[in-house]
Amino acid sequence: MKIQRSATNVLERTSQYLKAGVLREKPAWFNVVGANPPSTDLTKKPKKFELKDQEEDPRNSLFKKNEATGFYKTSSDKSDRSQKHNSISRVPKLQFLEDELRNVFYQQHPWELSRPKTLIETNGDEYKKCDWSRMLQLYKPLDGESVVQRTLWLLQDGKEKGTNTSLFEAYDQARFEFYRHRMQEEMSSAVSKEESSLYGAVFASTNIEWGVKREQEHVDSWAKVASEKTKIRNANKDGKASSSIGMNDSATPSSSMWESVFESSSQSVGDTSIYENDSK
Amino acid sequence: MYRLTSISKNRGVFNSILNYQRRSISYTLPAIPALDNLKISKGEYKGLLSNKAVNELWFERGGKIVEDLNKLLERKSITAPADLNELITLTFNKPDLQDIYTQASSLHNLQFAFESIRPNEDPEAQASVKVCDVDDLLKAPSIAESFPNEPTDPELIDWITSSFGSISEFRTLLLNSANSIKGDGMVWLVAQAAYSESTLKRNYLGSNNQQEFKYSNLAVMNTYNAGIVDDSLRSGQITKLKQQKEAKIASLRKKIEEKKSSAADGAVSTLEEEGMLSTLESDAANQNDFTLGTLEEAEAATLFSDRKLLPLLAIDASMRNYLIDYGIFGKQQYLENLWNCIDWDVVLQRAPTRFKKSFEMD
Numbered sequence: 001m002k003i004q005r006s007a008t009n010v011l012e013r014t015s016q017y018l019k020a021g022v023l024r025e026k027p028a029w030f031n032v033v034g035a036n037p038p039s040t041d042l043t044k045k046p047k048k049f050e051l052k053d054q055e056e057d058p059r060n061s062l063f064k065k066n067e068a069t070g071f072y073k074t075s076s077d078k079s080d081r082s083q084k085h086n087s088i089s090r091v092p093k094l095q096f097l098e099d100e101l102r103n104v105f106y107q108q109h110p111w112e113l114s115r116p117k118t119l120i121e122t123n124g125d126e127y128k129k130c131d132w133s134r135m136l137q138l139y140k141p142l143d144g145e146s147v148v149q150r151t152l153w154l155l156q157d158g159k160e161k162g163t164n165t166s167l168f169e170a171y172d173q174a175r176f177e178f179y180r181h182r183m184q185e186e187m188s189s190a191v192s193k194e195e196s197s198l199y200g201a202v203f204a205s206t207n208i209e210w211g212v213k214r215e216q217e218h219v220d221s222w223a224k225v226a227s228e229k230t231k232i233r234n235a236n237k238d239g240k241a242s243s244s245i246g247m248n249d250s251a252t253p254s255s256s257m258w259e260s261v262f263e264s265s266s267q268s269v270g271d272t273s274i275y276e277n278d279s280k
Numbered sequence: 281m282y283r284l285t286s287i288s289k290n291r292g293v294f295n296s297i298l299n300y301q302r303r304s305i306s307y308t309l310p311a312i313p314a315l316d317n318l319k320i321s322k323g324e325y326k327g328l329l330s331n332k333a334v335n336e337l338w339f340e341r342g343g344k345i346v347e348d349l350n351k352l353l354e355r356k357s358i359t360a361p362a363d364l365n366e367l368i369t370l371t372f373n374k375p376d377l378q379d380i381y382t383q384a385s386s387l388h389n390l391q392f393a394f395e396s397i398r399p400n401e402d403p404e405a406q407a408s409v410k411v412c413d414v415d416d417l418l419k420a421p422s423i424a425e426s427f428p429n430e431p432t433d434p435e436l437i438d439w440i441t442s443s444f445g446s447i448s449e450f451r452t453l454l455l456n457s458a459n460s461i462k463g464d465g466m467v468w469l470v471a472q473a474a475y476s477e478s479t480l481k482r483n484y485l486g487s488n489n490q491q492e493f494k495y496s497n498l499a500v501m502n503t504y505n506a507g508i509v510d511d512s513l514r515s516g517q518i519t520k521l522k523q524q525k526e527a528k529i530a531s532l533r534k535k536i537e538e539k540k541s542s543a544a545d546g547a548v549s550t551l552e553e554e555g556m557l558s559t560l561e562s563d564a565a566n567q568n569d570f571t572l573g574t575l576e577e578a579e580a581a582t583l584f585s586d587r588k589l590l591p592l593l594a595i596d597a598s599m600r601n602y603l604i605d606y607g608i609f610g611k612q613q614y615l616e617n618l619w620n621c622i623d624w625d626v627v628l629q630r631a632p633t634r635f636k637k638s639f640e641m642d
Contacts (some may be wrong), residue, residue, distance in 0.1 A: 199463075
């Protein structure tokens with residue numbers, strides 16, 4: 001039997017089968033589809049045949065006189081052969097209100113993007129545990145996404161309560177709550193620092209300085225490796241250029257340089273605990 | 281603030297402090313009528329605290345502080361001045377009298393905070409005095425811009441608005457500062473003098489009289505434990521140490537120069553000094569030469585410029601204040617209730633005359 005591609009005539013086919021006795025019982029969907037037949041043909045066709053925009057066979061348009069110019073076409077050009085029904089192969093554009101809100105928020109608060117963000121999720125379903133009836137969440141830090149989700153919740157809540165909250169009202173409410181929390185956060189960190197420094201804490205280095213220092217240890221050991229590798233590469237090049245003797249003898253060592261260097265450096269790096277830096 | 285006696289205009293507010301004196305060496309718990317009435321009537325401090333809390337915070341804790349203070353004074357056989365402020369002034373920079381200072385300033389802060397508030401007579405207010413649960417910690421904040429119990433005096437409103445932007449911003453700053461304190465501490469609204477004390481000492485203004493202080497700004501500041509409102513105590517310790525070190529290096533250099541010039545033959549050994557100098561200098565050089573300076577230095581240069589501060593309002597943000605009535609999650613609620621209890625008349629009474637600067641001097 002020919003493969004059936006058309007979804008529209010599934011009802012027709014099935015009724016034929018029933019009549020012919022191929023199918024003995026009516027499928028459960030039969031009456032429903034009969035009452036609500038598919039209105040559009042969802043078959044994807046590469047060319048616009050039905051609209052008569054394009055000839056099914058490009059050769060059909062050959063050797064016909066063009067009335068306007070009086071010329072004859074003797075060979076089909078690229079546009080005749082090409083697929084003009086492009087929209088069927090395009091991935092449909094997905095549009096969400098969330099995305100628009102995100103765009104607006106980050107346009108208005110570009111520095112929010114500069115805050116560090118964790119991309120690691122334990123199960124990827126932390127968002128399910130969030131309760132957007134409030135701004136602060138136990139499972140995610142306060143950021144632009146909180147404003148987006150809270151706005152949507154407020155919209156929905158307005159609908160349920162019949163208060164007719166507009167999108168702008170909901171967004172503004174979420175935004176101002178967000179500002180309040182940010183103010184609280186900033187004050188909290190400033191006061192913490194002041195409080196602990198008045199209790200005698202000394203902050204010898206900033207977080208950035210500390211990070212640079214830690215990174216430098218690795219950069220130093222890398223520099224050693226890199227300089228040796230460069231030497232080897234240059235030596236190989238020179239050898240190839242000067243003579244053909246020993247061309248196949250590469251000076252590259254059998255074991256990776258990284259391993260040996262990192263073994264030695266990781267011991268020295270590993271000895272210093274992360275927190276030791278603070279006491280120095 | 282306590283290095284200088286308070287302005288005579290404000291004596292009325294501090295009258296009760298004078299009542300500390302008893303035979304010139306022992307203090308008593310000052311009388312605050314609103315609290316004393318509660319002790320008799322066994323009523324609640326309306327809109328803020330239960331009777332039990334008032335009893336613990338004021339009568340028991342205050343009593344204990346006074347008792348300890350008197351004991352310490354007796355043990356160290358110190359003839360205390362009649363004015364508690366003077367006692368704080370005398371002891372605040374003497375490490376051996378630190379325990380006396382702690383008790384004295386605790387007593388002062390406690391009294392100052394309780395004198396800044398009055399019961400909230402709003403009949404609905406009492407309902408908000410209740411133990412909060414964990415959800416209140418995450419509760420969405422109010423985004424309202426006007427709140428009950430805002431100051432009504434137009435001059436005070438104007439001063440607050442010009443210092444903080446608006447009453448609502450001031451409230452946010454005050455309550456957030458209080459909410460951020462993790463241990464014991466107070467938040468103060470202070471009036472800040474227009475010029476630093478050192479400027480005044482240099483006599484640029486043609487007068488060294490303390491009464492001539494011009495207060496131009498209002499500010500919010502925190503003190504922790506038994507801290508007092510005094511800029512010189514607060515910050516710049518690291519900067520001070522640095523300055524001491526620089527001075528030491530300079531004096532060592534001078535010594536070496538002198539020795540070298542006095543002994544023309546160079547026979548006198550300067551080795552010891554030179555060794556010390558080199559270690560000190562290498563230490564100093566280690567401190568990153570490529571940075572612009574620390575935050576600490578910037579703060580010392582701008583925030584804490586040795587200004588005279590006059591406290592107008594105190595809010596006690598210590599945990600003991602809200603634990604009894606509001607539970608461990610109730611700090612925010614306690615602070616909001618406390619705002620509704622602020623006695624702006626007292627604040628106004630304490631406020632000095634405002635000085636409007638026509639230009640910045642330092």
